[in-house]
Amino acid sequence: MKGFAGEVLRVDLTAQAVEKSPLPESLVRTYLGGTGLAARFLYDNVPPNADALDPSNILILAPGLFNGFPVPTGGKVLFCAKSPLTGTIAESVMGARLGSELKRAGYDLLLVSGMSGSPRYILIDDEDVEIRDAGDLWGKDTRATAEEIRRTEGDAVVACIGIAGENLVRYANIDCEDRQSGRGGLGAVMGSKKLKAIAVKGTGDLVPHDADKLMELCLRYYERMIESPAFNDDTKYGTGEFLEWMNSEKGTFPTRNWREGVFDDREKIDPYHWAPLYTRRNNACLACPKPCGRIFGIDEGKYAGLRIDGIEYELLYSLGGLCGMGDIEELARANELCDLHGLDGISAGAAVAFAMDLFQDGILTREDTGGLDLEFGNPEAELKLIEMIARREGLGDVLAEGVKRASERIGKGAEDYAVHVKGMEPPAYDVRGIKGMALAFMTSSRGACHLRSCAYALELTGKFWKFEGVDRFSTEGKGVEIKELEDMMTVYDVLGVCKFSRGYFLADGFVDVLASVTGLEFSESEILRLGERINNLKHMFNLREGLTRDDFRLPKRLLTLPIPEGASKGHVVTEREMNKMLDDYFEARGWSKEGLPSEEKTKDLNLA
């Protein structure tokens, strides 16, 4: 099969065994790659109701189908497993060359099961696959780990965990060359298996079906991207470019643990302020001609020598506004700590903000915090608490469980302060003023998420793709909208294309490139159908693990506390609005009121 590597690689860490098998042809047309194959293999290989940190959970590395080819922004790869944070399917996409390297080594998918007795790393060197001792690497940060492995193994692409993953922090991430598979605690799954790293060296050929056509299409979409007006903003200011707009124009920048929707102390964390001062160079994902990633560097003062890839919009929120912290250098240091320890910066910042909120209301006292003055906007306390989370010390051990579990342990009404859906701390969109996005938080298969649907863009600008005139304060039509967007965005994660290309690269382009890479002909509706199939399969996995309609609820704060100031002042999602949107969504999906897919639906999607 052209465009594919051809094999599935399985590593069993309990048996210390390696097995290779051909990629089943029956799955190619129905799931293609990326999130499609990952979801299928997760569903079929993880035993029902396995604990996410049990050896029977399976960590899957799934390259996007376009990985390795010069398809503009087609370098996204993902990790997938059952999540220790949410108990649902977790998948997290990153822009690293891990995917193309795995494909060039000969594998369309890597499945890691079992648990080693002592720390190990997996070395994949084309057809040679070894499980090696990682005793000396255990306890090292992500950068040191990768450097050490590259010193021994040469020019390998290394994905690894930091101490947060080792300590089973439920939102530990996986790092690859300063990019992260961030959400859902996949680093803890690695840690539970005593797997410190995966190093890949691939030297094989990736052969497309039609090289000339592929070159023509790559050039066409490349030119479209670099000629777009967004090119300049993306490459100069990165993902945080619209931070000021989110605050002053929309009033939807979650602040101080979602007490507010506008951050008053935002001036210094706005990239228009800091990018000219701190950005050293652009840093692209594999195959991206319009990199929003940039290297941030500090050369003077107490953080002299600091280098991070960022700072991304989401972390300007979680480590900044959400903690009421407006100092950009302190924020950069917090970001660096998260990267080195291997912590998801969104959940980590949200956990700190949650604790600050409890401290402000006296539910947590100095006794609980180990003497920390955990006030909003206190950078020393924030940095210290991030360290404590990664090391699971004191209050950090409680917060390492995520805000949902932490609130249950703390009690005294702390549940009302825990902002999450399905246990996942949300990203930087105050959905009280973006109703469709509120529904997207509710329906995302991995818990509160902006990227399963990317609905924020449509909701905030009113138009995208086939939608027009969308009103962000209305709840009308949102069920169909989110269903359609989710199915579309899933295709991006199948092919490994960046969702920030959605302005130029949609289903019509995808089917053309897919045909030139693989020779497989799909119509636009067929490729969207594939997205729908995968979303239903993920939902069926979640149902099997015990998910019910209650798990789709928004947290109390977003249902009861209206945004106090700014352009979304007075807005909240009411209980009635929440239920109406969810009913509409279930109906659009062909699911019952309780969220169960009908037999017709599963048959129709070849899932029965």
Add this chain to the structure above:
Amino acid sequence: MRAIVPHLDRCTGCRMCEMACSLHHEGLVNREWARIRVHRKGIEHYVPVVCNQGTSCDKECAQVCPVDCIKDVNGHAIEVIREECIGCGECVEACPYNAIHMRGDVAFKCNLCDGDPTCIKFCSLEAITFEEGIPDEFDKAKDATEVVR
């Protein structure tokens, strides 16, 4: 003579040049077949490495070739005549820039795509440019390559 000139401070590590290069020349994608290669030096920077066509070296590859199959055929680039190459690897050893490669039993290097380099078309932030050779830039790339080799 014009050559592909690397600018270290601008390279983003997207590797579009590598992928487009091997796709153009070989009809497949493989870094091992790419004439231009990007090396990562930690978080600090990336280094695009490609032949300077003799603008900044003494054409050591051509000098050491025992069968004289590395030469300027049509006036704009130094090429390896694949049919004549015996695969001895002397040129790879001799190149001070690490810009000529072997795969199987043939050597290959950048031939500027007959005067219209494909990689240049895919470099959005102009980390490589096609112009009269600038020795300083080549030297910087050379120094950086030493570190990553």
